[in-house]
Amino acid sequence: MSPQFLIQQLVFGLLTGALYGLAAAGLSLVFGVLRVLNVAHGELVMIGGYASFWLFARSGLDPFLSLLLTAPLMFVIGLGLHQGLFAYVETLEEEPRIKNSLLIGFGLALAFHNLAIRLWTADERSINTAYSGAVVTLGGVVFPVVRLGALAVAIVAIGAIHLFLRRTYLGKAIRGTAEDWEAASMVGIDIRRTYLVAFALGSVLAGVAGTLVSVGYSINPGIGLEWTLKALIVVVLAGLGSMPGTFLGGLLLGAAESASTLFIGGAYREVVALVIFLLVLMVRPQGLFGR
């Protein structure tokens, strides 16, 4: 194996990992704040991907531009899912809350998966823009333009959510709620509202990741489970409490998958991800960057 080939694989791994990180940031935000595990998170990635795909297929809207429409759409979908479903388990104690949220999530995942097949068929879809085949070559290493664009969008999205949580009043209230929801209500924070906003923002992050998947890779109605799994592995790997940390966790997973393809064989990609998952749980259960 030439070093150039190794670097090329690592670059591909990192570019994929950026999307893992973005999807995981949404899951981490929802789990960290609401203590609700939304296993339909991957389906939100799928829906975001289809939204951009159809906007492109029907009206030729550039996928990166379509984010301006799909992000608010995902926010509204998140509001609806929260108010219609997840709000009902929030008042429960921690353990039944997580268990019931799992039931809701699995039900939602099945419903979305089958609805997507019914509406959009099971075909593999991908957004093919005029610049989809373009690459930038640097020292013999190839960077596909759309994936570089996806990386840039992911970094901007993570940066934006990070600043929102650190700098704004509502963002601080969301962090406070994540630390201690009862203390938050004691200082006058309406925690149902912080839950709602956190869930909707988590949905936006999932949807944005979906758009980037549909332009850099491909989507079909069945990708949800895989994305939930990847996001979950990254959340465990990175730990809760830091958006940039979660993003870094995504990059790490992407790189590890590439390395495993190179050195062990492509068939073991998923195995390696799950082994990482188990190792982190055994050795450092709070995650690499967790509180």
Added chain:
Amino acid sequence: MLEAEGLDVFYGDLQALWQVSVRVDAHEIVALLGPNGAGKTTLLRTIAGLQRAASGAVVFESRALHHEPAHRIVALGVSLVPEGRRLFAGMTVLENLELGAFTPKARQRREETLTWIYEIFPVLAERRDQVAGTMSGGEQQMLAIGRALMARPKILLLDEPSLGLAPIAVRRIFDVIRQINAHLEVSVLLVEQNARAALKLAHRAYLLQTGRIVGEGSAEALLRDEQVQSAYLGLPSA
């Protein structure tokens, strides 16, 4: 000003409060004394809206509080400094104080309130960028009180503010409570293990035992009361 009337509170099948009634008037410091498990914390949590009463009422400035959510009760002027402080431990001192002023009214006066909180607790100004969980117990208690004051409450519910603190820190906290009450005209309902210190600070007090009010009176009278002396102040009965 604040009146709790005939409160019955349950934890599952277990009844924690039985027909408990207490009253706090404007500018008053009222102490709530009693052994562990008497229901003092439960009473404060019920007033603050964190616990629901099965029956009874909580009325504050002629408004019923007992159906309001906790965050609304804060907005109406009742703030709880909970047992164990419950700070946002991973956030900075300043962030904790900022969140204290989350209600719309308090937010408008945030800078002004922050200035006088820093005057009362200069240490909080020095440590404003420190992560709250890394401060000493006494400093954390000051932050907890400061955070509650940021909401501009008319009445402060204080749950065991001296618990686990060094004697010098305890004295400081009690001085501050007196100061807050006298200068800021904030009423105080104080739960305290240290009965003697609490009675010296308070105007009136209630005695709570196994979920029932078993006595009440002016602090001076209770300090002299023989039964109170033997049960709460550790003096042999004559």
